[in-house]
Amino acid sequence: MANNKILAPQLKDLLSGVSNHGNQHLLEVEVDLIQTTTLLGEAIDKLVISFIAIHEAINFQQETVNLLLSGKQPSLEDIERLKNIHSEVGRHVNAAVTNMQFQDMTNQLIGRTVKRVVGLRDALASLGSTSAQMLPESGGEEIIAFLNEINKALVTQSIELEGALRKVVSQSKMDSGDIELF
Numbered sequence: 708m709a710n711n712k713i714l715a716p717q718l719k720d721l722l723s724g725v726s727n728h729g730n731q732h733l734l735e736v737e738v739d740l741i742q743t744t745t746l747l748g749e750a751i752d753k754l755v756i757s758f759i760a761i762h763e764a765i766n767f768q769q770e771t772v773n774l775l776l777s778g779k780q781p782s783l784e785d786i787e788r789l790k791n792i793h794s795e796v797g798r799h800v801n802a803a804v805t806n807m808q809f810q811d812m813t814n815q816l817i818g819r820t821v822k823r824v825v826g827l828r829d830a831l832a833s834l835g836s837t838s839a840q841m842l843p844e845s846g847g848e849e850i851i852a853f854l855n856e857i858n859k860a861l862v863t864q865s866i867e868l869e870g871a872l873r874k875v876v877s878q879s880k881m882d883s884g885d886i887e888l889f
Contacts, residue, residue: 713851733827739816740760754806763882764795771789826867829864
C-alpha cells in the first residue's frame with residue numbers, strides 16, 4: 708500500500724507533465740500557423756493589388772499607343788500620365804517583389820512548426836521507449852525510479868525544444884517593420 712501512495716503521485720506528475728508540455732507545444736504550433744495564414748493572406752492581397760495596378764498601367768499605355776496609331780492626338784493629361792507610366796509600373800513591381808519576400812517569413816514559421824511537431828513526436832516516442840523498459844514484474848521502487856527518469860527526460864526534451872525554437876519571426880503583419888530586399 709505504501710508503494711501505491713508513492714506511485715500514484717509519480718504517475719500523476721508524469722501524465723500531467725505530458726499533457727502540459729504537449730499542450731504548450733501544440734499551442735505554439737497553432738500560433739505559428741495562424742501567423743503564417745495571416746502573413747500569406749496579406750501578401751496575396753497586396754500582390755493582387757500590385758498586379759492589377761500594373762495591368763491598368765499597361766492597358767492605359769496600350770490605349771494611348773492605339774490612339775497614336777489611329778492618328779489622333781492624346782490629351783496633355785494623357786501625355787503626362789504616359790510619361791509617368793514607367794515609374795508607376797516600377798513602383799508596383801517593387802511592391803510586388805517586397806510582398807513576395809514574405810515567403811521567407813512564412814517558410815521560417817512553417818519550419819518552426821514542423822520542428823516543434825517533430826520534437827513533440829520525439830518526446831512522446833522517448834516516453835514510450837522508456838516506459839517499455841519497465842517490466843511487469845518491476846517493484847514499486849523500480850517503477851518510481853522509471854517514472855522519475857521519464858519525468859526528467861520529458862522536462863529536458865521540452866526545454867531543449869523550446870530553446871531551439873526561440874521565436875525568430877516576430878512580425879505578425881505585412882506592414883510592421885522593415886524589410887531589406889537586396
